[in-house]
Amino acid sequence: MNTVLHAAPPQGLLLDLDGTLVDTRGDFQQALQRMLAQLPAPYASFVVELEQVEHLVGKGTEHLVRSLLAQVQRSHGLHTLEESMVQQALQAYMAHYPHINGHYSTVYAGVQAGLQRCQQQGLPMACVTNKPERFARDLLQAKGLLGYFQLVVGGDTVARKKPDPMPLLHACSTLGWAPARTWMVGDSSNDVVAARAAGCPVLLVPYGYNHGESVQSAGADAYIDTLEQLPLAAP
Structure with a gap:
């Protein structure tokens, strides 16, 4: 100290x-996993790890969601992140988060x-x-x-x-x-x-x-x- x-x-x-x-890593992990489940392949099958969450949080919700989607894309060799996908993901995330907020933290x-x-x-x-x-x-x-x-x-x-x-x-x-x-x-x-x-x-x-x-x-x-x-x- x-x-x-x-x-x-x-x-x-x-x-x-x-x-x-x-x-709150557990809250973020749950919300992001449920968000991805509502998206098409390859996002829906991606597994969110606590370590990933720890590296992404801290700069706001949009940065968190964009960064995770970009990671999914890189893991599948994709390079173009469509803005429509970002907005769909954000909408899903904001819908799920209130229901898990505090439950996994x-x-x-x-x-x-x-x-x-x-x-x-x-x-x-x-x-x-x-x-x-x-x-x-x-x-x-x-x-x-x-x-x-x-x-x-x-x-x-x-x-x-x-x-x-x-x-x-x-x-x-x-x-x-x-x-x-x-x-x-x-x-x-x-x-x-x-x-x-x-x-x-x-x-x-x-x-x-x-x-x-x-x-x-x-x-x-x-x-x-x-x-x-x-x-x-x-x-």
């Missing part, structure tokens, strides 16, 4: 969702205790994720986490997703927080890039996805093993 963070105590926290608060160890600690110290929190806002709210509600957050910013709440800084700046503006006093807590380089552009200090947990790459290479200000280890006291 590395919790060296040369920043003032936070005014508020922005927390990522998938890979930071909840392990688990809250990471230390998350509940970490959020409770922040709440007890009077530190306000917002969830900033690339998951569509309604799915994010439903998942947080299902896992008993929604009540910790003053605001949920999803991938469709504003015009651009992380790694663009817009979702972070929207949260700060809405809640009246100064970005320099607002910590972003996530699991990937996506969170680091967005936080840097927004002017927020950024901490990462090591157990998330980070597009299949080592989180230590993402260049965060600090790394913590669990949310229980957030260095909230003044240095």
Whole structure:
């Protein structure tokens, strides 16, 4: 664990969702598998593995679906991905996801205790994720986490997703927080890039996805093993 963070105590926290608060690989796997089953060959027979999901998540629903379809095509020597197929797949995915959201996912160890600690110290929190806002709210509600957050910013709440800084700046503006006093807590380089552009200090947990790459290479200000280890006291 590395919790060296040369920043003032936070005014508020922005927390990522998938890979930071909840392990949602199982949800994604199920939704994608059911999506593919509605598509023609060769998509319908493709088996989605958890490792594939881990490498693809983090940049929003459309990126997830497009990337998986491209993988299926490459595995069959195909090169042209028709836009009509992408739209058909997205429609199927969005239809299936609400029915499995939260059913194949688990809250990471230390998350509940970490959020409770922040709440007890009077530190306000917002969830900033690339998951569509309604799915994010439903998942947080299902896992008993929604009540910790003053605001949920999803991938469709504003015009651009992380790694663009817009979702972070929207949260700060809405809640009246100064970005320099607002910590972003996530699991990937996506969170680091967005936080840097927004002017927020950024901490990462090591157990998330980070597009299949080592989180230590993402260049965060600090790394913590669990949310229980957030260095909230003044240095």
